[in-house]
Amino acid sequence: xxxxxxxxxxxxxxxxxxxxxxxxxxxxxxxxxxxxxxxxxxxxxxxxxxxxxxxxxxxxxxxxxxxxxxxxxxxxxxxxxxxxxxxxxxxxxxxxxxxxxxxxxxxxxxxxxxxxxxxxxxxxxxxxxxxxxxxxxxxxxxxxxxxxxxxxxxxxxxxxxxxxxxxxxxxxxxxxxxxxxxxxxxxxxxxx
Numbered sequence: 001x002x003x004x005x006x007x008x009x010x011x012x013x014x015x016x017x018x019x020x021x022x023x024x025x026x027x028x029x030x031x032x033x034x035x036x037x038x039x040x041x042x043x044x045x046x047x048x049x050x051x052x053x054x055x056x057x058x059x060x061x062x063x064x065x066x067x068x069x070x071x072x073x074x075x076x077x078x079x080x081x082x083x084x085x086x087x088x089x090x091x092x093x094x095x096x097x098x099x100x101x102x103x104x105x106x107x108x109x110x111x112x113x114x115x116x117x118x119x120x121x122x123x124x125x126x127x128x129x130x131x132x133x134x135x136x137x138x139x140x141x142x143x144x145x146x147x148x149x150x151x152x153x154x155x156x157x158x159x160x161x162x163x164x165x166x167x168x169x170x171x172x173x174x175x176x177x178x179x180x181x182x183x184x185x186x187x188x189x190x191x192x
Contacts (some may be wrong), residue, residue: 055118055120056102056118058098058099058100058101058102059101059102059118059119059120060119060120060121060122060181061073061074061086061087061090061119061120061121061122062074062122062124063083063087063121063122063123063124063137063141064124064125065123065124065125065126065129065133065134065137066125066126066128066129067126067127067128067129068128069129069130069133071083071133071137073086073087074086080133080136080137080140081140083137083140083141083144084140084141084143084144084147085144087121087140087141087144087145088144088147088148090119090121091117091119091121091144091145091148091176092117092148093117093119100119101117101118101119101120102117102118103115103116103117103118104116104118106174108171108174108175109171109174110167110168110170110171111156111171111174111175114175116174116175116176116177117176117177119179120179120180120181121141121179121180121181122180122181122182122183123137123138123141123180123181123182123183124182124183124185124186125137125183125185125186126185126186127185127186129185141180142178145176145178145180146161148176149161149172149173149176152172152175152176153168153172156171156172
């Protein structure tokens with residue numbers, strides 16, 4: 001007669017597997033991709049001819065970053081912390097300086113006629129520019145536009161831009177457009 005072998009108690013194996021799973025989920029870090037949020041213009045149709053847009057020189061401020069991560073706003077060497085204030089001053093042109101952007105009166109639905117700045121921020125960088133510096137400059141430019149939008153929203157609607165409904169946010173976007181032009185990075189070293 002054969003003897004029965006005793007069964008192994010496996011009821012705690014599920015608990016151990018669960019605890020191991022929880023441990024690995026808690027201790028494992030997952031990389032999150034970060035990027036720059038931009039709405040790109042739509043792709044042109046295949047047969048569509050590209051028209052060249054001419055912009056008055058006074059309506060453009062050029063922000064340059066060289067391969068040593070030195071920054072120039074216009075012709076002035078600038079620190080990252082000063083970019084926002086310079087862009088705000090340029091785009092708003094509070095003193096109606098003839099060397100700064102002109103304003104065009106546009107009809108904005110829900111607001112009426114409003115002088116909209118024709119200012120464009122042109123960002124140019126070298127291929128040797130550090131990505132971190134590039135992102136910091138990008139953030140400062142966007143902060144400047146957001147600050148102008150917040151000021152406009154506060155003065156016209158009594159709230160910050162982010163607190164407005166979609167319809168009012170569209171009014172603010174039309175009154176304070178985000179015109180950022182990015183040139184293809186240049187390789188200054190290759191020209192030597």
